[in-house]
Amino acid sequence: MKISQGVEWGLHCATLLALAPPDRVVRRDRLAAHYGLPEAYLAKHLQAMARAGVLHAVPGPRGGYRLGREAARITVLDVVEAVEGSTPPFLCQEIRQRGTGALPPDQCRRPCAIHATMTAADQAWRASLRTVTIADLVARLPAGVRERNEKIVS
């Protein structure tokens, strides 16, 4: 089990964009250079975030990215799901219906206890990520870092 590195990239970029003045867009090469990331690959993740509404992209000269809505209304879970997709991490293969101990399908109407347990844990994980917003992340930035990054995006 492993979380894509794109999640970290997306969260850092979103936090940085939250420091920009309203309606100010930041070019992609700026974001990539600031964190030392491969621009072409970062583009993939930013595009996914834009499709999810977390970011808003502006094409053309003087184009770039800005947050799709106010930072206080973007949760960490929003970014995670935008980058990673929202497919549940535990995909059931219904092995109880295979092999010599296979059960008839009518005994498998409702998901079993194993499935329920894994799903509950996944929801606990998501609920935890939903309690933190990009605005919270910004608020917890050290003052020096905040000032420094504000200059970058202004």
Added chain:
Amino acid sequence: MKISQGVEWGLHCATLLALAPPDRVVRRDRLAAHYGLPEAYLAKHLQAMARAGVLHAVPGPRGGYRLGREAARITVLDVVEAVEGSTPPFLCQEIRQRGTGALPPDQCRRPCAIHATMTAADQAWRASLRTVTIADLVARLPAGVRERNEKIVS
């Protein structure tokens, strides 16, 4: 982000083994056949569970597997960590120390808010899995399935 299918295999096998009489071992090919799994690969996961103490393996003729301790003392998290390993799913790459916006290492002593958020979510996930034991899974088996599986391992 995806959870290894071996977790599902391990949980199913542990639940099945919990139905066996005490000190009764079940051969690996029985387990594999019962769920229609590749025996050689299932062996890898069972070995990992045995190393973690979740299962106990008996070599030699009449050998096989039994639970490493009573079912009520084996949590789902124990099985998950035995099979998946316990490396945290969010591995930080410290991108704040790279690129043109790199911060000096002395500003990166403590993990940032992003790291803390992901870690908290991971702990919530683990805590949820810790609340369910193999005994709980057995208790939630349909009566018919329980009887049927008890015959298999007796």
Added chain:
DNA sequence: CCAATCGTGGACAACAAATATCCGCGATAG
């Protein structure tokens, strides 16, 4: 209108991890 800029999205390559198989080994029951 024209040309330079910039994000879009698909195709593709390189790499890493999960999945699956095989075989020699040691332990043990009979």
Added chain:
DNA sequence: CTATCGCGGATATTTGTTGTCCACGATTGG
């Protein structure tokens, strides 16, 4: 002593992640 059975390393196959490239459309400014 021998057949059985789990152990664990080596290895192949498949899948997913990571990274690059390029043609395209949209937009700005001249």
